[in-house]
Amino acid sequence: MPSGAGVPHILRRTPEERRRARRRKSLRKYGLVLLCLSPWIVGFIVFAAVPMALSLYWSFTHYDMLSSPHWVGLDNYKYMLGLGHLKINGIKVAAASHHDPFFWATVRNTLWIIVVGVPLRVLFALVTAMVLTRPKRGVNLYRTFFFMPYMAPIVGATLVFVYLLNPTTGPVNIILTKIGLHPPLWFYDPTWSKPALVMLGLWGIGDAIVIYMAGLLNVPRELYEAIAIEGANAWQRFRNVTLPLVTPVIFFTLVMGIIAGFQYFDQAYIAGNTASGQNSELGSPQNSLLFYGLWLYQQAFRFFHMGYAAALAWVLFAATMAATVALLLTSRRWVYYGGGER
């Protein structure tokens, strides 16, 4: 029988032909993948990549939405930080003589909500989740009860909190007064306005509780049994078993909380406007609710300083990225993955 007779055609291909066939198959496969991904790719380019590139460009321009942008180099960044020189009305001036009057105030307010709000959120969610994993009966009812606030629309929830914490007519202060305390003015007092927002955040913490509960229920029971045999008390069980095994969840909620903290907006905007009875451009009361995101929004859409707002947005992006990367780097030291190193 001659060589090759009766052998399927594909096996008679030369190595080059086989390579081409594989390439075609591979291309068909990737073509199909690309086709399936194309809605996302188009969406990403149109709604993310191009706008980001444009906003980066605009951050180096003077752009007021009324006329075409013109290049000003680093002037927006210099104005933000009060560094170097910039050109105002054609005259070169020291940037320090003209700088954003509220940039650092917004940074302070934003860092406050991150430094105070995020750890409290982690702590509150963890403790609540631990409590919710204990009951034997009616557990689903409790879980639903704690998750429900998260389902509330943010605008409605904030308005309810402004009402609840009204210094005179709000039920919270009525109760506090009845038990002999001198309650604060909450959203009318710069000392208490941010804590009031933190309370609102803790109230709507259902999403984090669910994640922590999943993490807690995932801790192997035999570890608890083993440490119990060793005679460990409740704190030692928590410290040596529970806590290490939920560190991935803590890490996740920390990262998400910090990112959300940098972009904090809705609650402050609504609470400030409602309590002050005005379009509170500067974070009433007394600038205490002037967060970075709110200032960025005002610069862009109230004052039409779109170029400067783009610069603010990129600094926000850089800060968020830096904080996230820093947390990622430290996570190797304290995040324990039960399944081994990831």
Place this chain on the structure above:
Amino acid sequence: MRRLPLILLLIAALAVLALSTGCGGGTSSSPTPSAAATDKTPVTITVWHPWTNPEKQVFLSAVKGFHAQYPWITVKIVGFPQSDTFDQQLIKAINTGNGPDVAISFGPDYVGQYAASGLWQDLKPYMQASSFSMSQFPAAALSYTSFQGKQVALPVLTDAYGLYYNKDLLAKAGIAGPPKTMSELTADAKKLTVKNPDGTIKIAGFVPLNSWEELGPADLSRSWGATWFDAQGQPHLATDPGWSAALTWQKQLVDWYGYDNITKFFATYGGPSEWDASNAFQTGKVALLFDGEWRTAFIKRYTPKLNYGTAAFPAADDQPALYGVGRVGGTIVGMPKGCSQPQAAWQFMQYVATDTDFLVSLANGLGNVPTTQAAAQSPSLSLPPQFKAFVGVWNNPKSNYSPPLTASGAGYASLLNAFDEQWVAGKVPDLNAGLAKVDKQISDQLAIGSQAP
């Protein structure tokens, strides 16, 4: 906590993208004003307005008279669901070449920007061609319709601000009439205030806090004739003595109430209740109130039996000539860049700005001040007698729009309001140093809006 939605940033970026692609487009290719003045070729113009129901219906009804007078001009009227974002949408449309032929706006704040950027056309060529004079409006109209020599808008009804007083409460306190000086206002406010047994305020004579209804520190400073900018265009709040006098007056009255006490009163009766039946003045919780003319319509609707009067806001004791001066400013009409039918658009603008029947009909329906003398004196005007005080403020030659227009907008005024919150709370040890800081902040804010190429 939740975060600023990414979608908001994306929308912003896309909006800007859309704007940038349209920049420079939409120039007028119209005949000269004089050549087309008598042309009666049928045309259609597009008019954008920000009124929402029920005010929208009042406008639509009133404007029907235009077609009777100008049957060859068909008006396509376009309304918007959100008056708050009307100007932003208008700017975007004009920049992309999709703007209307005529724009009616509630935003005098933007007039400086419209004029400086050329987004709204200078009307002078049309005014000259049709012998249209701004003198048919009180001088105050110029303060928010023109900027740096460009007349880019005409007034269409206005708001005017003054003092409301509860006649019954004044009579009970033995006060014969409304205060005319700021000292009288202080004395009356104290006399009219009633406290609860626990020291909290039951009835406030006058609430001197920023954003109590319509009051702002700039309204108080007007009583001393204070101005925002010096002759060189630099903010001078620290050096114009009117500002420190006004803010000192305000602080003294706040201190008399007690800051926490008056803040609690604000928290109880301020905010959203400005716009509903529970309004503090309407329900007798406040005796003296700085507010706009529209309150008369609210009172008529919610508390028609309220026995109240109106007057101009008091003036400083040593400046009696300022009595009768007040803040004004309201709806404006302009011709955007790219208007395709400028002559017909101009006819329409003249009609809504000066036609007595239209203005009277609109004023009766909306409860705003008619902007021409003829309309204000029309026997068809069915506004309550309390309205007279606001017409007086509008006609006062020293009344004006505040804050003054700039090419960077009017957002700088919020810097003063923010400072005022700290000042009345006792957080500012040195008023003049604080005002100097506000001057600097205003200067900074205007600087980023004026970067040169």
